[in-house]
Amino acid sequence: MAHRFRIPASPRRAAARCVGLLVAVSLLAACGSSQGAEPASPDDPVKVKVGVVPAAPAAAIYLGEEKGFFTDAGVDLKTSPAQTGAAVVASLLNGELDSGYISSVVAVQAMVKGVPIQFAAGGDSVPTDPSRRMYGGVVVREDSPVRAPEDLAGRTVAVNALQGVDHLAALAMVDKAGGDSAKVKFVEVPYPEQASALRAGRVDAVAGTDPFYSQALKQGGRSVGKLLEALGPGALVSGYVVTKQYAAKHQEEVKRFAEGMSQSSSHAMDHDGQVRKAIQAHTEIPADIVAGMNLPTFEPKLDTEAVQTVIDLMVTYKFIDEPIDAQQAVAGAGR
Numbered sequence: 001m002a003h004r005f006r007i008p009a010s011p012r013r014a015a016a017r018c019v020g021l022l023v024a025v026s027l028l029a030a031c032g033s034s035q036g037a038e039p040a041s042p043d044d045p046v047k048v049k050v051g052v053v054p055a056a057p058a059a060a061i062y063l064g065e066e067k068g069f070f071t072d073a074g075v076d077l078k079t080s081p082a083q084t085g086a087a088v089v090a091s092l093l094n095g096e097l098d099s100g101y102i103s104s105v106v107a108v109q110a111m112v113k114g115v116p117i118q119f120a121a122g123g124d125s126v127p128t129d130p131s132r133r134m135y136g137g138v139v140v141r142e143d144s145p146v147r148a149p150e151d152l153a154g155r156t157v158a159v160n161a162l163q164g165v166d167h168l169a170a171l172a173m174v175d176k177a178g179g180d181s182a183k184v185k186f187v188e189v190p191y192p193e194q195a196s197a198l199r200a201g202r203v204d205a206v207a208g209t210d211p212f213y214s215q216a217l218k219q220g221g222r223s224v225g226k227l228l229e230a231l232g233p234g235a236l237v238s239g240y241v242v243t244k245q246y247a248a249k250h251q252e253e254v255k256r257f258a259e260g261m262s263q264s265s266s267h268a269m270d271h272d273g274q275v276r277k278a279i280q281a282h283t284e285i286p287a288d289i290v291a292g293m294n295l296p297t298f299e300p301k302l303d304t305e306a307v308q309t310v311i312d313l314m315v316t317y318k319f320i321d322e323p324i325d326a327q328q329a330v331a332g333a334g335r
Helices: 011-032 056-066 083-091 102-114 165-176 192-198 212-219 245-250 253-267 271-282 287-292 302-318
Strands: 044-053 075-081 101-102 115-123 139-140 156-159 183-187 205-208 219-223 236-243
Touching: 011 101, 011 115, 044 056, 044 253, 056 075, 056 101, 056 115, 056 236, 056 253, 056 271, 075 139, 075 165, 075 253, 083 101, 083 102, 083 192, 083 236, 101 102, 101 115, 102 115, 102 219, 102 302, 115 139, 115 245, 115 253, 115 302, 139 192, 139 212, 156 165, 156 192, 165 183, 165 205, 165 302, 192 205, 192 212, 205 236, 212 287, 236 302, 245 253, 253 271
Parallel strands: 044 075, 044 101, 156 183, 156 205
Antiparallel strands: 101 236, 115 236, 139 205, 139 219
């Protein structure tokens, strides 16, 4: 049965603000977590409860649930709607969830601050196939003199969350186009307010993803550049995380969940029509936007290189002070 709920106004924004709070939560969770149950028997289905923020890249998990891929992998899956990535991590730490969907940038920021989480499976990534277009981009007013990313120097650009994944991608986008990202002023504007801020002239450009990117275009905007592609081919945009404690004590659950996600993501990549139906069933993105939007590139196999690409870029733009080893950021990578 479809979970019908409203898209959070700014999940990445809220998540970015709450990362620090999660450090304190993690200390409490270390004492009170209920994730110490006995490991699963290899012959029995494992129960895995996953928190999912309603976004297009999460369509694969719902499609996999519908098609029985998790059942095939020996997983009794239960998905639970979540409002933000920060809420997902808090629920992981107190044992209410086993895994959860989150932005790669927010996850890495949490890891650096000491929150004991690791990636268990991929969500979506930047395409390695140049013919596959990524969702989202940068929009300016139709009469703007800005024609390309490098023209954003000296301009004000709205992002949903400062030091979120859109902000990171926008910085890289400007520099890769030959511009100077240091001369761009970024301001935090929630997704639903970006189009009106652009029309009113409060910002010169908005950087975002669907449905808000497509809505800004429909309301008279003009695209001047791709966004998330600037993270680099194959870079992880979002994924599913677990706590380190859960990963250590429930290796069978993590393994089977990753297998189910891999099957689900592979199927999603080959069935665009089914993905669009899943997005419509589990989000409130308008049908006309779902029909025309570029779909995510789902990540069937999570590898450390996809995570390291994001980590290194975060160091370059000082989102984090020091790099962390992606081997430590991915559950089971060191085994």
